Amino acid sequence: MSTADTQTxxxxxxxxxxxxxxxxxxxxxxxxxxxxxxxxxxxxxGVVAFWRLLRSELGLTFRRPRNLxxxxxxxxxxxxxxxxxxxxxxxxxxxxxxxLLAATAGNSLMLTFVALSALVPLLMPIAVAVVAGDSIxxxxxxxxxxxxxxxxxxxxxxxxxxxxxxxxxxxxxxAAVAVSAxxxxxxxxxxxxxxxxxxxxxxxxDGLLRILITVGYVSAGMAALAAVALALSTLTExxxxxxxxxxxxxxVTQVLRAFPQLDWLAPYLLPTHWSGFDGALRDPIGDMxxxxxxxxxxxxxxxxxxxxxxxxxxxxx
Amino acid sequence: MTSEVLLEAGAPxxxxxxxxxxxxxxTKRFRGGQVAVDAIDLDVPRGSVYGFLGPNGSGKTTTxxxxxxxxxxxxxxxxxxxLTTVGALVEGPAFYPYLSGEAxxxxxxxxxxxxxxxxxxxxxxxxxxxxxxxxxxGKRYRAYSLGMRQRLAIAAALLRPRRLxxxxxxxxxxxxxxxxxxxxxxxxxxxxxxxxxxSSHLLAEVEQMCTHAGIMSAGRLVAQGxxxxxxxxxxxxxxxxxxxxxxxxxxxAALELPDVRVGSDVTAELGGHAPERINAELVVAGxxxxxxxxxxxxxxxxFVGLTGEGFDVDG
Ligand SMILES: Nc1ncnc2c1ncn2[C@@H]1O[C@H](COP(=O)(O)OP(=O)(O)OP(=O)(O)O)[C@@H](O)[C@H]1O
Ligand SMILES: [Mg+2]
Numbered sequence: 001m002s003t004a005d006t007q008t009x010x011x012x013x014x015x016x017x018x019x020x021x022x023x024x025x026x027x028x029x030x031x032x033x034x035x036x037x038x039x040x041x042x043x044x045x046g047v048v049a050f051w052r053l054l055r056s057e058l059g060l061t062f063r064r065p066r067n068l069x070x071x072x073x074x075x076x077x078x079x080x081x082x083x084x085x086x087x088x089x090x091x092x093x094x095x096x097x098x099x100l101l102a103a104t105a106g107n108s109l110m111l112t113f114v115a116l117s118a119l120v121p122l123l124m125p126i127a128v129a130v131v132a133g134d135s136i137x138x139x140x141x142x143x144x145x146x147x148x149x150x151x152x153x154x155x156x157x158x159x160x161x162x163x164x165x166x167x168x169x170x171x172x173x174x175a176a177v178a179v180s181a182x183x184x185x186x187x188x189x190x191x192x193x194x195x196x197x198x199x200x201x202x203x204x205x206d207g208l209l210r211i212l213i214t215v216g217y218v219s220a221g222m223a224a225l226a227a228v229a230l231a232l233s234t235l236t237e238x239x240x241x242x243x244x245x246x247x248x249x250x251x252v253t254q255v256l257r258a259f260p261q262l263d264w265l266a267p268y269l270l271p272t273h274w275s276g277f278d279g280a281l282r283d284p285i286g287d288m289x290x291x292x293x294x295x296x297x298x299x300x301x302x303x304x305x306x307x308x309x310x311x312x313x314x315x316x317x
Numbered sequence: 318m319t320s321e322v323l324l325e326a327g328a329p330x331x332x333x334x335x336x337x338x339x340x341x342x343x344t345k346r347f348r349g350g351q352v353a354v355d356a357i358d359l360d361v362p363r364g365s366v367y368g369f370l371g372p373n374g375s376g377k378t379t380t381x382x383x384x385x386x387x388x389x390x391x392x393x394x395x396x397x398x399x400l401t402t403v404g405a406l407v408e409g410p411a412f413y414p415y416l417s418g419e420a421x422x423x424x425x426x427x428x429x430x431x432x433x434x435x436x437x438x439x440x441x442x443x444x445x446x447x448x449x450x451x452x453x454x455g456k457r458y459r460a461y462s463l464g465m466r467q468r469l470a471i472a473a474a475l476l477r478p479r480r481l482x483x484x485x486x487x488x489x490x491x492x493x494x495x496x497x498x499x500x501x502x503x504x505x506x507x508x509x510x511x512x513x514x515x516s517s518h519l520l521a522e523v524e525q526m527c528t529h530a531g532i533m534s535a536g537r538l539v540a541q542g543x544x545x546x547x548x549x550x551x552x553x554x555x556x557x558x559x560x561x562x563x564x565x566x567x568x569x570a571a572l573e574l575p576d577v578r579v580g581s582d583v584t585a586e587l588g589g590h591a592p593e594r595i596n597a598e599l600v601v602a603g604x605x606x607x608x609x610x611x612x613x614x615x616x617x618x619x620f621v622g623l624t625g626e627g628f629d630v631d632g
Contacts, residue, residue: 046430048434049429049430049431049432050430052427052434053427053428053430055427056423056424056427056428060413060416060424064415065415142411142412142413142414143408143409143411144411144412144413146382146385146387146407146408146411147405147407147411147425147428147473148425148428149385149386149387150385150386150387150400150403150405150407151400151425151426151428151429152386152400152401152428152429152430153428153429153430154430157430158428312389314387314388314389315382315387315388316382316387316388
């Protein structure tokens with residue numbers, strides 16, 4: 001600790017020493033000079049600096065009360081579902097509930113899949129849209145964007161950091177739901193082998209692995225949505241606008257999916273693929289590559305859009 | 318750097334120092350066709366304190382935004398030191414309301430890819446100390462007063478040793494104490510060798526603080542140079558406070574002072590005359606002199622002369 005302090009103290013004014021040493025006061029008065037600390041080699045490498053900015057961004061996101069409340073609410077939903085299932089599950093176990101719900105009463109791991117099925121269509125996307133939609137527009141609205149760019153954060157760097165941060169939040173949202181459901185499930189329901197949708201029974205450990213795969217898949221789906229929201233966020237200085245636009249897109253696509261006549265469109269819509277995680281509940285594990293391909297395509301398309309828009313944008317807020 | 322320093326030190330005095338900022342035909346036309354900045358050729362010498370003057374809406378902030386890479390010029394070019402060596406205050410402070418002053422500074426320091434992370438805390442504390450915010454370092458920005466916010470913005474610009482400071486109206490919202498402190502700060506920073514480019518409405522302030530100035534009017538740079546060359550362009554006048562107006566005017570005319578004017582007092586262009594000689598002549602002629610002063614043209618006179626008296630903004 002004391003070593004670090006000494007270094008800090010020593011590093012604070014290194015440039016001023018050479019200046020006074022290399023120049024006599026008469027020379028100093030005669031010619032303009034600049035703090036020569038500036039001629040030192042860049043103190044931190046590109047990767048270190050990038051990581052520092054990303055850490056700062058993550059710190060803002062994961063300390064902000066608004067975001068913590070969203071994570072908390074999402075983590076609360078599996079608790080409620082678990083309690084409801086526990087109280088009605090015993091008396092109504094085979095009375096017309098879906099296969100998934102019925103399975104839940106029999107095994108603790110199934111609550112995770114039930115909770116994700118309930119939250120993936122709308123609530124989790126809302127949380128992701130709020131953070132990703134706010135990312136650029138929010139900074140533009142408060143004016144901090146001009147100071148970040150003058151720092152200079154670099155437009156490409158800033159966009160990359162903003163997106164990685166939104167991806168981290170997507171993972172956090174999915175993990176919050178999964179972990180909460182897992183804990184509640186283990187507390188309320190029997191722990192043991194899991195019966196899958198395809199009828200086969202796998203071990204508890206295998207079940208955990210399948211939850212991990214599900215979390216990865218759903219996170220990727222949310223990350224694809226984050227790319228859309230980020231692109232919308234570069235279009236406006238009002239973060240509510242970017243967030244609302246993302247939500248409208250989600251709702252419109254969910255409505256479009258309800259029309260059988262538009263079935264040909266479904267594979268191109270992002271929400272269609274979100275529910276694809278049920279592949280992890282089959283034996284052998286169902287094909288999830290279609291969904292992952294769609295997510296990759298969405299990420300590539302919308303990140304390019306965001307860059308095209310943000311790289312040359314006049315920042316006049 | 319070393320060779321550059323030696324070269325500068327060895328340069329004959331009077332040689333034009335290298336420029337910190339130059340622009341050539343720099344122009345910004347906003348969508349809608351309005352030309353906010355119209356082909357300006359700035360020349361900000363290195364080591365100078367350059368006052369960037371102009372009425373509301375004359376294009377000062379737009380110019381600064383172009384220099385900082387926030388908006389793209391429609392036409393023209395400019396040279397600037399790299400942004401990692403530039404501290405900037407543009408169009409007022411902007412911070413994260415839910416973070417403390419210190420956390421805000423660390424956030425912007427993190428955005429600077431060349432800032433050494435290990436010294437960040439010490440540099441933030443030093444910058445806060447410098448603007449008199451040390452006591453409010455842990456307070457949330459939301460709870461800062463207008464002047465405290467402005468000070469924090471200046472602190473952010475001072476987070477590292479800079480080659481250039483760009484300050485857009487730095488004394489906005491500051492109390493007289495704060496205004497004086499900013500002036501002292503600018504002097505300090507300039508003494509360390511930093512070039513300061515400061516936009517302001519306060520002409521008296523620019524006159525005290527700056528070595529050079531440029532005057533904007535409706536998007537055009539209408540004058541530029543050292544403060545002395547800008548305000549020295551017009552002749553100084555002598556003003557005599559006396560009840561014997563006519564007699565005083567006759568004496569001044571007899572001394573062949575140009576442009577003698579009689580109003581509530583008597584004034585004339587001083588020319589090469591010594592004021593004490595004129596006083597002696599007046600006394601000899603029996604004029605009761607209550608007061609005698611030499612009025613030099615202020616920057617304000619030049620400013621108003623160049624940009625007009627009208628109150629309407631350039632738009
Ligand atoms: N984003 C924009 N879109 C269109 N016009 C703009 C934009 N920003 C500024 N302007 C116009 O450009 C002109 C110059 O504005 P600017 O902000 O540069 O003036 P200024 O000299 O900084 O004024 P002030 O002293 O009031 O700060 C104004 O007429 C303004 O209306
Ligand atoms: Mg302005």
